[in-house]
Amino acid sequence: MSVLVWIEQTNGAAVANSWEVLGKGRELANALAAPLVAAVIGSNVDAAAQQALAYGADTVLALASPALGDYRLSGYAAALETAVKEAGATVLLAAATTRGREVTATVACNLGAGLAPDAVDLRIDGGKLVATRSIYSNNILTDVTFSSGLQVASVRPRSFPMPEAGAAKGAVKAVDPGVSEGAIKEQVVAVKTTDSGEISLTDASKIVSGGRGVAQDPAKGFALVGELASAIGAAVGASRAAVDAGFIPYKHQVGQTGKTVKPDLYIACGISGAIQHLAGMGGSKVIVAINKDAEAPIFEKANYGIVGDLYEVVPALTAEFKKRLG
Numbered sequence: 001m002s003v004l005v006w007i008e009q010t011n012g013a014a015v016a017n018s019w020e021v022l023g024k025g026r027e028l029a030n031a032l033a034a035p036l037v038a039a040v041i042g043s044n045v046d047a048a049a050q051q052a053l054a055y056g057a058d059t060v061l062a063l064a065s066p067a068l069g070d071y072r073l074s075g076y077a078a079a080l081e082t083a084v085k086e087a088g089a090t091v092l093l094a095a096a097t098t099r100g101r102e103v104t105a106t107v108a109c110n111l112g113a114g115l116a117p118d119a120v121d122l123r124i125d126g127g128k129l130v131a132t133r134s135i136y137s138n139n140i141l142t143d144v145t146f147s148s149g150l151q152v153a154s155v156r157p158r159s160f161p162m163p164e165a166g167a168a169k170g171a172v173k174a175v176d177p178g179v180s181e182g183a184i185k186e187q188v189v190a191v192k193t194t195d196s197g198e199i200s201l202t203d204a205s206k207i208v209s210g211g212r213g214v215a216q217d218p219a220k221g222f223a224l225v226g227e228l229a230s231a232i233g234a235a236v237g238a239s240r241a242a243v244d245a246g247f248i249p250y251k252h253q254v255g256q257t258g259k260t261v262k263p264d265l266y267i268a269c270g271i272s273g274a275i276q277h278l279a280g281m282g283g284s285k286v287i288v289a290i291n292k293d294a295e296a297p298i299f300e301k302a303n304y305g306i307v308g309d310l311y312e313v314v315p316a317l318t319a320e321f322k323k324r325l326g
């Protein structure tokens with residue numbers, strides 16, 4: 001019996017959300033009196049494996065192969081299945097990133113296990129995993145229990161705090177992933193990276209979002225949103241209406257059909273607060289809404305509301321933040 005956590009990495013750099021899951025994994029492993037095992041898969045896994053030890057894994061399974069250099073679902077799922085068997089895992093967890101969601105679903109399917117996707121909380125009850133999921137646009141929390149021996153869950157980013165890194169106590173064990181190039185069904189023909197330097201929405205602790213309220217002058221409106229975001233070190237988000245109107249690319253969309261975010265601070269500029277938008281950001285710790293309509297539904301959800309024109313309020317806030325934060 002063990003709790004196994006998949007540590008996602010790209011080019012040797014681990015995805016920070018994996019450490020949040022590993023931190024929660026420690027708590028679950030303690031409750032089960034079982035070891036906490038991390039699995040790192042790739043062609044260059046040494047740095048992530050050492051980090052996993054520092055973040056509290058008892059054992060790190062290093063599943064390295066040149067065939068696993070690029071992420072490809074069938075290869076990574078097969079390697080993770082090897083890790084499940086090697087660890088004797090009864091609980092398998094991963095961050096619910098795009099890759100985490102599909103790899104956990106594939107492993108659960110291949111091993112006949114139950115799956116709780118995009119869980120927002122996890123606990124042990126009577127020796128079994130209970131995964132809490134939010135459904136119906138975050139209006140209902142539901143507990144999922146498992147009838148299978150292996151219990152698999154992916155965890156929504158920022159559901160748990162980052163654990164403290166400490167002195168490593170465990171050990172790294174090299175495991176043959178049992179995956180050959182010929183057995184992998186996909187081929188990577190090119191890798192195109194988007195602009196770097198941007199703060200990723202799902203990792204962000206602060207987000208400033210713009211909505212259709214910028215329609216009067218979208219370029220200026222989103223420039224103002226961007227300036228406020230960079231003054232406070234925030235990522236830029238958007239409502240679907242702003243994305244659909246072509247004011248900003250889809251990758252910035254927050255909501256039911258966009259990204260789910262959980263920052264410490266969410267500033268909504270010219271966003272009405274439709275239920276589908278709230279579904280993606282309703283879990284934010286502090287919500288600030290700027291809207292010229294005092295009756296806008298976003299004010300019911302906001303901790304702080306500013307009734308006013310965003311073209312005046314946003315630059316005034318940016319200037320004030322710059323003054324105070326230097």
Ligand SMILES: Cc1cc2nc3c(=O)[nH]c(=O)nc-3n(C[C@H](O)[C@H](O)[C@H](O)COP(=O)(O)OP(=O)(O)OC[C@H]3O[C@@H](n4cnc5c(N)ncnc54)[C@H](O)[C@@H]3O)c2cc1C
Nearest residue numbers: 211212213239240241255256257258270271272277292310
């Ligand atoms: C199946 C489905 C999925 C969806 N998924 C998503 C999703 O993922 N994300 C999402 O956001 N939406 C989603 N939607 C759309 C959603 O229902 C709303 O249409 C959308 O969120 C509205 O975006 P908005 O708040 O920017 O625009 P609006 O609702 O038009 O609101 C604009 C707001 O700006 C204010 N405003 C106007 N001018 C100014 C100004 N100068 N200064 C300050 N305030 C101003 C207005 O008072 C208004 O409140 C989905 C809808 C469906 C049916």
